[in-house]
Amino acid sequence: MITLSTTDLPMFFSASHAELATTLAHSAAELRRQAPHREAVIPWLGGLGLLDHAVSGAHPDVRSLCLVREALGQASPFVDAIFAVQGLGAQALVRTPQFPHRNELLAEARQGRITLGFALTEPEAGSDVASLRTTARRDGDSWLLDGEKIFISNVGIADYFTVFARVEPAPSNGKAISAFWVPKDAPGLELLPIALSGGGDHPLGALRMKACRLSQGALIGEIGGGMRLALGTLDVFRTSVGAAAVGMARRALDESIAHVRKRVQFGKPLAEFQLTQAALADMATELDAARLLVYRAAWEKDQKDQAGGSQASKTSVAMAKMFATEAASRIIDRAVQLFGGSGVVASSVVAELLRDVRPLRIYEGTTEIQKLIIGGELVSQGG
C-alpha cells in the first residue's frame, strides 16, 4: 500500500494537491510492483506526466514536487533520485529564457525524451562549492572546459549536464563562476562510473574534462551568473529531499507494522509486546514531525513565490531537510531492528531503505551545513 495523504495536513494543501496525491498513489503502487530499468526511468516518468513537477517554471509548486518525491521515495528510492536530478539539471535553463533551443530542450526533458544531470561538486569543492576549480576559457568560437566533477548523479544515463566552471580570465567584478550546457558526447569529456557502497541502482559518476570543447552558445546565462543559478536550483529542490526521506521512512514504518503483526516469538506476535509498540510510537511520531516540517517549508515557499517574494525562510527549509533526513535514518534503522536478522539480508526492503536513505543526509547540503544555516539565521536575527 502507498500512503500519501493530504487530508491530514489540510492547512498546507489545495484540492489540486489532493487530486495529484490520488494519481500518485496509483503510479507509485505500479512502480512498487515493477520498477523500470534505470535507462527507462525518465521515459516512464515522462509518460505519466510526472516530470512536469520537476521541470517546471522558475517558481514550481514545491508542495507538488514534494508529493511526487514522497510517493516515489516510498515506492522506489532510485527512481526518486533520477526524477529529482532531472529537475536539478533543468533549472538553470528554466531560469534562462534566452538560451538557444531552450524551450525545445525543456519540452523534451518534461516528456522524458532526454535525461539530465547537475554537475557542481568537485574533489576539492564539496560543501564549499564556491571554491570550485574547473575552468572555462574561450578558444575562438568555442569554450574549453578543464577540471573534474565528482559524485554526479545520472552519469551513465544523462544526455546533458549543467556544469559549473570558473571563467578565465576572471571578469573585473570577480564573478567568474558560470554555468554551461554540456552534452554527454562533448569532445574531451570522459564519464566515469562510481559504485555506491551496498550496491543499489543509483547512477553515480564523475566527469573528467580535458580541453572539453563546447560551442559558444553553451554558456547558460551570463558570465558570473553560475553561483546564482546553482543556489537558486538548490533552493527549489532542498525541501524535496526531506519529502523523499519521509516517503522512505513511511515505507519502513508500514513494513514494520506488517512484520510485527505476523512474526511470533515467545508465543505471541511481536506487535503485542509493549517495547515493540514503543518503537512504533517513536517511529510514527518522528515521521509526522518530519512531514510537518517538510510541508510547512514547501507551503511557505509557494506562498512567498506567489506573493512575488524571493525566498521561503531559509530556516524552515534547512530544518525540514535536516530533520526529515536524520529522522528517516533513525526510523529506518529501527525498522531493521524490528525485523531482526531478516532485516539485514540483501533482499530485505528495510536493508535497502537503510542503504538508500544514507546519502540524503549528505547531498544538497549536509546536515552540518543545514545547522550552520539555521544557527546563522538565529544569531543574525538576534534569537
Ligand SMILES: Cc1cc2nc3c(=O)[nH]c(=O)nc-3n(C[C@H](O)[C@H](O)[C@H](O)COP(=O)(O)OP(=O)(O)OC[C@H]3O[C@@H](n4cnc5c(N)ncnc54)[C@H](O)[C@@H]3O)c2cc1C
Ligand atoms: C549519492 C550522492 C549523489 C550526489 N549527487 C550529486 C549531483 O548530482 N551533483 C552534484 O554536484 N553533487 C552531488 N553529490 C555531492 C554532494 O552534494 C556532496 O557530497 C556534498 O555537498 C558534500 O560534499 P563532500 O562530499 O565533498 O563533503 P565535505 O564537504 O568534504 O564534507 C565532509 C564533512 O565535513 C562537514 N563539513 C564541511 N564543512 C563544514 C563546516 N563548515 N562546519 C562543520 N562541518 C563541515 C560536512 O558536513 C561533512 O560531514 C552527491 C553525493 C552523493 C553522496
